[in-house]
Amino acid sequence: MSLLEGIQSPEDLKRLRRDQLPELAQDVRDRLIQCVSVTGGHIGASLGCVELAIALLYQFDSPTDKVLWDVGHQAYAWKLLTGRNDAFPTLRTKGGISGFLKRSESPHDQFGAGHAGTAMSAAFGMATARDLKGERHKVVAVVGDGSLTCGLSYEGMNNAGHSDRDIILIVNDNGMSISPNVGAISKLLGSIVANPAANRLREHVKHFTLKMGNVFGHGVVDFAKKLEESVKNLFSPGMFFEEMGFRYFGPIDGHNLDKLLDTLAFVQTMDGPRVIHVLTQKGKGFKFAEANQEKWHGLAAYDPETGEARKPASGPPTWTQVFGDALTGLAAERGDFVVVTAAMPSGTGTSIFEQAWPGRFFDIGIAEGHAVTFAGGLATQGIRPIVAIYSTFLQRAYDNVIHDVAVQRLPVIFAMDRAGLVGEDGQTHMGLYDIPYMLAVPGMTVTAPKDGTELIGLLRTALDHDGPFCTRYPRDKAPAVPAPVADVPAVPYGSWELLREGRDVAILAVGTMVQPALDAAARVAAEGWEPAVVNCRFLKPVDAAMLEELLGRCRVLVTVEEGVVTNGFGAFLAGQLQATHPEARVVPIGIPDILHDQAPRADQLAMFGLTGEGISRRVMALHREGSLQPR
Numbered sequence: 001m002s003l004l005e006g007i008q009s010p011e012d013l014k015r016l017r018r019d020q021l022p023e024l025a026q027d028v029r030d031r032l033i034q035c036v037s038v039t040g041g042h043i044g045a046s047l048g049c050v051e052l053a054i055a056l057l058y059q060f061d062s063p064t065d066k067v068l069w070d071v072g073h074q075a076y077a078w079k080l081l082t083g084r085n086d087a088f089p090t091l092r093t094k095g096g097i098s099g100f101l102k103r104s105e106s107p108h109d110q111f112g113a114g115h116a117g118t119a120m121s122a123a124f125g126m127a128t129a130r131d132l133k134g135e136r137h138k139v140v141a142v143v144g145d146g147s148l149t150c151g152l153s154y155e156g157m158n159n160a161g162h163s164d165r166d167i168i169l170i171v172n173d174n175g176m177s178i179s180p181n182v183g184a185i186s187k188l189l190g191s192i193v194a195n196p197a198a199n200r201l202r203e204h205v206k207h208f209t210l211k212m213g214n215v216f217g218h219g220v221v222d223f224a225k226k227l228e229e230s231v232k233n234l235f236s237p238g239m240f241f242e243e244m245g246f247r248y249f250g251p252i253d254g255h256n257l258d259k260l261l262d263t264l265a266f267v268q269t270m271d272g273p274r275v276i277h278v279l280t281q282k283g284k285g286f287k288f289a290e291a292n293q294e295k296w297h298g299l300a301a302y303d304p305e306t307g308e309a310r311k312p313a314s315g316p317p318t319w320t321q322v323f324g325d326a327l328t329g330l331a332a333e334r335g336d337f338v339v340v341t342a343a344m345p346s347g348t349g350t351s352i353f354e355q356a357w358p359g360r361f362f363d364i365g366i367a368e369g370h371a372v373t374f375a376g377g378l379a380t381q382g383i384r385p386i387v388a389i390y391s392t393f394l395q396r397a398y399d400n401v402i403h404d405v406a407v408q409r410l411p412v413i414f415a416m417d418r419a420g421l422v423g424e425d426g427q428t429h430m431g432l433y434d435i436p437y438m439l440a441v442p443g444m445t446v447t448a449p450k451d452g453t454e455l456i457g458l459l460r461t462a463l464d465h466d467g468p469f470c471t472r473y474p475r476d477k478a479p480a481v482p483a484p485v486a487d488v489p490a491v492p493y494g495s496w497e498l499l500r501e502g503r504d505v506a507i508l509a510v511g512t513m514v515q516p517a518l519d520a521a522a523r524v525a526a527e528g529w530e531p532a533v534v535n536c537r538f539l540k541p542v543d544a545a546m547l548e549e550l551l552g553r554c555r556v557l558v559t560v561e562e563g564v565v566t567n568g569f570g571a572f573l574a575g576q577l578q579a580t581h582p583e584a585r586v587v588p589i590g591i592p593d594i595l596h597d598q599a600p601r602a603d604q605l606a607m608f609g610l611t612g613e614g615i616s617r618r619v620m621a622l623h624r625e626g627s628l629q630p631r
């Protein structure tokens, strides 16, 4: 039996001798590599945190002590060691354990996560609650260097730093976000690492200060503290954290268990805000993941022996790929636009553009709010920004969309990838809210293409439009290979596309729902009815002329959208028709506003009836209830 198999809880881990821990780390790595090779997932980040997870559980007392992992994608080892080893093969599968952190999954998951930058703020909230309640446990936030590009991390640090509350921040520094980390913080952390001699000196002085305090009391401590300060000021880039009010320790090798345990033990006995700077390697112990850290950040199932994907790519390109190629092609035609991403060059396909047009590409870090306001600034100067951010992460920047773009009527284009159901990524990553939140923004043009060719056309329309504009597409393959960029004209602004003539009922489909709507119409037609089908590629503004025409022959409009139905396109249309056509009935089909768990995307679509079969069932039910009798 492996050491890992004997661990059902942190208590079992604590029973191991220190010298057994490296063997446990190897067991954990083997298990991670094997399981994730079947399920897919965030293997690279998690392999980098194996020793850190072991050390935290060995040294602290979870769940009494609260350990919070930022994002949660790097916490797979934590899951294995906190009672989830047996269930781990169900990672990211329907009914299985989550790929991120979930409070309902384990008492050791202290704060639900999936989005970056939350750990510091939440940890400070917990530390404050502890003090209010007169409790005594420790609170530890583990934050990656990539997540230190999030403004939210600094908001938390700023609040915690001079509070004197007992809180520990661990900076898990692997030099990487998903792509190489960007900006001043990555340079700063790099310069700390590059200066080991100064760090050693500082550590000696720090130990000296503590000893002096124990032996000689306050007067000498004051002197020693001044000395410590001077040495820091002279040599230490860790001063940044010190100035924020955190005592800085490090950098230490995050794969050296002895060093980790000694440092945690030492820092644990202290009080006040402190930071431990831990150096780790993404993909540690798995040669493929070490060699290509960006690709192995998170990926689909692979063969652990060869590193090759189990299911080689086939069929049409992904929407992401279509978008990246479209940007690249359009850039050759017009020099007026640039592309902005928030730490997701590969995820959004903008890495394709970056390769061709590096001077027109900006990765601004995990800072969606900044991305949007930065784009607003560019737009005031006549440069057209296309901001590529996943639907779920743009939620972070909603005020920026309204205040920094829409209120100023700036022509910023938002490209929202992963809009809709996101399959195995689960609750935290669902792109279900962008239709309601974008429809509510004054002056925002809201669009969704039915296929890759239409995405290219809509990007042309967007670039010609003087005002904020957004478009959305899913985590999926496009329905077909798109036409060459140069051959695709702009989509006429505000126009819908009548795809099937009909009467009594019209199915108004948005984006990904156009194909299923056509399929549904064929099924309904087989029963002797004739529904019209419209591609509502503009959700706002609606095509008023076509709407008027449709209402002449259809009393019921069935809207279908891959988004939350509450305040979605159907509700928006119904609201508009209330005043002008009170006799019209809108039947919205979409996704209910409850939390949705991970499952394959196709299963999720079927579950909500967002398939040809599901939509036809709804339309046939209308026929049966008599709602579609001709007037």
Ligand SMILES: Cc1ncc(C[n+]2csc(CCOP(=O)(O)OP(=O)(O)O)c2C)c(N)n1
Binding pocket: 045, 048, 071, 073, 074, 114, 115, 116, 117, 143, 144, 145, 146, 147, 148, 172, 174, 176, 177, 178, 282, 297, 342, 343, 344, 366, 368, 393, 396
């Ligand atoms: C708000 C937000 N934006 C983007 C992402 C996508 N994302 C997931 S992990 C990650 C990189 C995080 O880097 P770091 O914190 O250094 O962790 P590492 O993966 O290097 O361990 C990004 C950008 C996210 N989870 N949340």
